[in-house]
Amino acid sequence: MSKKQKRLFPRLSVMDTGGLGDNLYAAAQDVEEVLLAGGAVPGEDYTRLDLLNLVQPFVRDAVRGFESSTQPWSFSADEVNK
Numbered sequence: 363m364s365k366k367q368k369r370l371f372p373r374l375s376v377m378d379t380g381g382l383g384d385n386l387y388a389a390a391q392d393v394e395e396v397l398l399a400g401g402a403v404p405g406e407d408y409t410r411l412d413l414l415n416l417v418q419p420f421v422r423d424a425v426r427g428f429e430s431s432t433q434p435w436s437f438s439a440d441e442v443n444k
Contacts, residue, residue: 367403369394370410377439382425389417389435 371391377384390413397408417435 367398369398370404370408370413374439376441376443377437378443379437380444382421384437385421385425385435386414386417388437389421390414391438392435393417 369391371387371394373391374384374387377388379385390410393413393416394404394408398404402408
C-alpha cells in the first residue's frame with residue numbers, strides 16, 4: 363500500500379467483540395487487507411459500502427451461530443473488549 367492510500371476502515375482505538383457494528387467493521391478491515399495486498403486502490407476499486415456488502419452475510423451468520431471467541435475475523439484495535 364502506498365503512503366497516499368488511506369484505508370477506508372482504519373484501525374480503531376477500542377472495539378467490542380459483542381457489538382454488531384464492531385463485527386462488521388472488523389470483517390471489513392480483513393477484506394480490505396486482502397484487496398490492498400492485491401493492489402486495489404481504495405475509493406477507486408472499492409468503496410466502504412462494497413466492503414460492508416461483502417461481509418454482511420458472514421457477520422450475520424457468525425452473530426447467529428458462533429460465540430464471540432470463534433469469530434473468523436480479527437479485531438484491529440488498540441483495545442478489544444470481549
